[in-house]
Structures are given as C-alpha cells and as structure tokens.
Amino acid sequence: MDCLFCKIAAGEIPSKKIYEDETVYAFYDIQPAAPVHFLVIPKAHVMDSCAQADESGAQIVGHIFQVIAQLARQLGLEEGGYRVVTNCGENAGQTVRHIHFHVLGGGPLGTMA
Ligand code: 5GP
Ligand code: ZN
Numbered sequence: 001m002d003c004l005f006c007k008i009a010a011g012e013i014p015s016k017k018i019y020e021d022e023t024v025y026a027f028y029d030i031q032p033a034a035p036v037h038f039l040v041i042p043k044a045h046v047m048d049s050c051a052q053a054d055e056s057g058a059q060i061v062g063h064i065f066q067v068i069a070q071l072a073r074q075l076g077l078e079e080g081g082y083r084v085v086t087n088c089g090e091n092a093g094q095t096v097r098h099i100h101f102h103v104l105g106g107g108p109l110g111t112m113a
C-alpha cells in the first residue's frame with residue numbers, strides 16, 4: 001500500500017520523532033497549525049479514518065489516548081490545555097488516509113465549531 005504514514009512509521013520517510021513503542025508512533029506535523037502540533041498514529045494501517053472504528057480497533061485507539069496524555073504532560077501542554085483532533089473524510093479535510101490524531105497546544109487555539 002502506498003501510504004505516507006505507513007512509510008513514516010517504518011522510518012522510510014524521515015520525520016521528527018517524539019515517541020514510539022511497539023504499536024504507536026508520534027511525530028511533529030510538517031506544517032504546524034499551533035505552537036506545538038504533533039501527530040500520533042498507529043504503526044499498522046489499522047484504519048483509514050475513525051469511520052472504520054470498531055471493536056477490534058478499540059484497544060489501539062485507547063492506547064493512543066494514553067500516549068497523547070503522556071506526551072502532552074512531557075511537552076508541557078497539560079497545564080494550559082490542548083486539543084486533540086482526528087479528521088474523518090473529505091468534508092473534514094482529511095488528506096492522509098491512515099488514521100491519525102492531531103495534538104495542538106502551546107498557546108490559545110481559538111474556538112472550533
Ligand atoms: P489531515 O489533514 O489528513 O488530518 O492531516 C494530515 C497532516 O499531515 C497535515 O497536518 C500535514 O501537515 C501533515 N503531513 C503531511 N505530510 C507530512 C509529512 O511528510 N511529514 C509530516 N511530519 N507531516 C506531514
Ligand atoms: Zn498507512
């Protein structure tokens with residue numbers, strides 16, 4: 001499969017890594033939309049987006065949220081707060097069809113619909 005985030009998770013395309021474990025990879029977004037903006041992805045292409053979430057994906061998504069909480073703490077985002085976003089499909093502007101969670105923080109983010 002020709003998937004950008006599969007290649008990033010495999011180290012075939014370079015990225016600014018923040019964290020990795022057996023199942024999850026976290027790295028800075030190449031086009032930051034906030035003072036701190038990173039992405040957390042499952043290493044395996046388990047879903048294109050949250051539209052494919054089902055019982056079999058629950059464990060990895062739960063683990064991703066634990067990793068997000070840990071990294072947000074480590075990067076100093078916890079106190080001021082931060083936003084977690086997953087774009088799902090065309091109307092949301094999803095450009096990479098490998099499920100990923102944006103984590104944005106480091107300053108006021110403005111309101112969101
Ligand atoms: P989406 O719009 O699909 O929710 O988010 C995709 C994100 O991936 C965008 O914020 C975009 O800046 C980021 N991105 C796209 N290509 C690359 C890349 O090659 N490296 C990194 N680090 N981020 C990328
Ligand atoms: Zn992929």
